[in-house]
Amino acid sequence: MAKVNARLAGVELYFDNLPAARQFYEVILGLRVMDETAGHHVQFDGGPTFLCLEAKGAEDYPSLDKAVIFLEVSNLRDALEAIGEDRIVKKQSAKDGRPAWAVLHDPEGHNVLLLEARPANRP
Numbered sequence: 001m002a003k004v005n006a007r008l009a010g011v012e013l014y015f016d017n018l019p020a021a022r023q024f025y026e027v028i029l030g031l032r033v034m035d036e037t038a039g040h041h042v043q044f045d046g047g048p049t050f051l052c053l054e055a056k057g058a059e060d061y062p063s064l065d066k067a068v069i070f071l072e073v074s075n076l077r078d079a080l081e082a083i084g085e086d087r088i089v090k091k092q093s094a095k096d097g098r099p100a101w102a103v104l105h106d107p108e109g110h111n112v113l114l115l116e117a118r119p120a121n122r123p
Contacts, residue, residue: 010043010050013067013110018042018055020107025053028083029071029112046071068111076102076116 015021022042025031031044031051041054051069073079076099080088083104089111091102102114 008049010046010052011067011069012041012052012054013069013106014054014056015108016056017107018053021053024106025051028087068113069106070113070115072115072117074117076100076114079114 013021018039018041022033022036025042025044026033031046033042034045034050035041035043039055040058041052044051044053080091080099080102087104089103089105092100094100099116104112104114106112
C-alpha cells in the first residue's frame with residue numbers, strides 16, 4: 001500500500017459560544033485572525049498550520065468532543081505569567097525545574113497545551 005505522506009494543515013474545534021472562543025484565542029493566547037464568517041467560524045494563523053473555531057451545528061457532520069490543541073510559545077514561563085497561574089489546569093516541570101508544558105482550558109473546556117518552542121539549532 002502506498003503512503004499518503006500527509007502533514008498537519010490545521011485543527012478545528014466546535015463551540016457553543018463562538019464569540020467567547022474567539023476572544024480567548026485572540027486576546028488571551030495572541031493568535032491572529034486570518035478569516036472569519038460571523039456566526040459560522042473564525043480561523044487563526046498558526047504559522048505553517050491553522051486553528052479553526054466553528055459554531056456547533058454549522059455543519060451536518062459532527063465530530064467527537066475530545067480535543068487537545070498544542071501551541072508553542074517562545075518562553076513558557078513568561079507565557080504562564082502573562083496568562084495567569086489561576087487559568088492553568090495542570091503543568092509539569094522538566095528535570096532542570098523549568099516548565100515543560102502546561103494545560104489551560106478554553107471557554108468550553110477544550111484542553112490547550114502550551115509547549116516551549118525548541119531553539120532552531122536543537123533537535
